[in-house]
Amino acid sequence: MDEVGRDLESYSALLRKWQPVQNLVSRETLSAIWERHFADSLQLVRHFKPADRSILDLGSGGGFPALPLAIASKGFDRHFILVEPTTRKVSFLRTVARELDLDVNVIGRRSDQIDSRETPVPDVITSRALAALPxxxxWMEPFFSEKTRAVLHKGREHVDELQETSALWYFDVVINKSDTDPGGVILTITNLKRKSAS
Ligand SMILES: C[S@@+](CC[C@H](N)C(=O)[O-])C[C@H]1O[C@@H](n2cnc3c(N)ncnc32)[C@H](O)[C@@H]1O
Structure with a gap:
């Protein structure tokens, strides 16, 4: 097994150890961590570019998708900032990052309580199961720059959410099918700008 495989095994063991007290993943997905969480997170690798250095993950929870991506990014000079307000989850995320020697910082606050100047301008923003797209x-807008791409997991609801979002925001979007979620997609959003109220 290579280093990525070993790190994922260690992460899986830590999830199982901490799950009874932290409730890091839903009970029904605990028996399928590799399929439901690791593979689902790692499918984003092909949406990354070699030049992507700074990744911001909003609403990290038990670490998805950010920690599998940080594990797969070892040696790529890629820095991850995870935003998660729940104290118990923050402790867990920091423990995994320390034990696996990952290039990860965890900010223990809600994303709307962070001044975007506290973080490097992200090349990529990720987020899974945090909120509807509008x-x-x-929440993403303060962190967005011309170079930023949001690469987001979304379920079937993406059709309605994209329509609602386009009433309020200008953006470009590329829609790719999810490898792991039938009906789900990976949205890549660029050039995000709020439409001014008229
Ligand atoms: C449903 S969980 C998803 C966790 C993880 N991304 C996943 O897919 O397994 C949503 C997480 O977002 C966190 N959260 C809620 N509001 C937030 C906010 N405004 N900013 C950042 N995180 C938030 C919650 O504490 C929770 O851990």
Missing amino acids: QLCA
């Missing part, structure tokens, strides 16, 4: 755009 809300997510409002």
Whole structure:
């Protein structure tokens, strides 16, 4: 097994150890961590570019998708910032990052309580299962620059959410099918800008 495989095994063992007290993943997905969480997170690798250095993950929870991506990014000079307000989850995320020697910082606050100047301008923003797209755009906007791409897991609801979002925001979007979630997609959003109220 290579280093990525060994690190994922260690992460899986830590998830199982901490799960009874932290409730890091839903009970029904605990028996399928590799399929439901690791593979689902790692499919984003092909949406990354070699020049991507700074990744911001909003609403990290038990670490998805950010920690599998940080594990797969070892040696790529890639820095991850994880945003998660729940104290118990923050402790878990920091423990995994320390034990696996990952290039990860965890900010223990809500994304809307962070001054974007506290973080490097992200090349990529990730987020899974945090909020509907219109809300997510409002939370992502302060961190967005011309170079930023949001690469987001979304379920079937993406059709309605994209329509709602386009009433409030300008953006470009590329939609790719999810490898792991039938009906799900990976959205890549660029050029995010709020439409001014008229
Ligand atoms: C449903 S969980 C998803 C966790 C993980 N991304 C996943 O897919 O397994 C949503 C997480 O977002 C966190 N959260 C809620 N509001 C937030 C906010 N405004 N900013 C950042 N995180 C938030 C919650 O504490 C929770 O851990």
